Amino acid sequence: MASSAVACCSTAARPSLKSSTRHSFAAARLPTRRTQRAVVVAAEKQNKVQVAAAATALSTLAVAVAPAAQAAQEAFQLADGEPALVQVGWAATCAIFTFSLSLVVWGRSGL
Numbered sequence: 768m769a770s771s772a773v774a775c776c777s778t779a780a781r782p783s784l785k786s787s788t789r790h791s792f793a794a795a796r797l798p799t800r801r802t803q804r805a806v807v808v809a810a811e812k813q814n815k816v817q818v819a820a821a822a823t824a825l826s827t828l829a830v831a832v833a834p835a836a837q838a839a840q841e842a843f844q845l846a847d848g849e850p851a852l853v854q855v856g857w858a859a860t861c862a863i864f865t866f867s868l869s870l871v872v873w874g875r876s877g878l
Contacts, residue, residue, distance in 0.1 A: 872878060
């Protein structure tokens with residue numbers, strides 16, 4: 768019986784604490800300056816790429832919108848520089864005045 772008790776408590780049956788603590792310290796080590804610098808450089812490169820992408824998108828948008836804005840202004844402006852709505856308003860006023868005169872002449876049965 769004594770031999771079985773000794774075998775139960777021998778060092779071969781127990782797990783080693785030294786190897787497990789060594790691995791846990793290695794896993795919990797803080798990043799070194801080299802890895803921190805690599806992370807910072809990667810973040811700076813990513814920021815530069817994002818800024819470049821935003822600038823490209825903005826310039827493309829500006830180039831695409833400029834002709835559309837110019838066409839919209841030309842649609843409402845004629846050669847004289849007045850908006851089309853003003854000219855349509857004057858044309859309607861003239862047409863109403865002319866139609867009013869024609870109704871008066873018709874109502875009086877002639878000139």
